[in-house]
Amino acid sequence: MTAAGVRAPHIGDADYPGFAMGAAADALKVTPAFLRAVEAAGLFEAHRSDGGHRRYSLDDLHRADRARHLVDDGLRLDAAVRVVRLEYQLAAAQKMIEVLRHRLDEPGCGA
Numbered sequence: 001m002t003a004a005g006v007r008a009p010h011i012g013d014a015d016y017p018g019f020a021m022g023a024a025a026d027a028l029k030v031t032p033a034f035l036r037a038v039e040a041a042g043l044f045e046a047h048r049s050d051g052g053h054r055r056y057s058l059d060d061l062h063r064a065d066r067a068r069h070l071v072d073d074g075l076r077l078d079a080a081v082r083v084v085r086l087e088y089q090l091a092a093a094q095k096m097i098e099v100l101r102h103r104l105d106e107p108g109c110g111a
Contacts, residue, residue, distance in 0.1 A: 014062075017047035017055035024056040028065050038067050041081040063088070 025032045035056070039046050043063050046054040056064075063084050070080035 013057075014059045015057045017057050017060075019056040019058075019061065021054045021056070024061055024064075028061060028068060030064070030068055034068065035064060037077055038064050038081060041078055043067055043081045043084060 019027065021032050021035060025035055028035075035046070035054070038044070039054075044060045046056055046060065049055050066084045066087070067077070067080040070083055071077055075083065
């Protein structure tokens with residue numbers, strides 16, 4: 001934990017920027033240019049090392065991989081990025097709905 005009580009990022013975290021551009025591109029079987037393109041299209045903002053090099057998290061790689069599959073299926077890159085962003089927003093909304101439903105089901109909720 002840091003002084004503010006926030007846990008420092010850990011290598012096992014989905015948002016830990018543990019992948020350099022070359023390793024990320026190799027893992028996804030894409031070019032570094034593709035990773036730069038999906039970042040420029042707004043899919044995510046790559047983390048930067050102290051030296052200014054792009055670093056990617058596991059979550060970034062999942063998003064980029066999903067976009068790659070959509071592009072491979074014929075979508076334009078900008079459309080693929082929009083689809084992935086909307087899929088992630090929908091998943092977050094569904095998770096929040098589930099949390100709220102669980103709270104409503106708790107004894108003493110008053111619902």
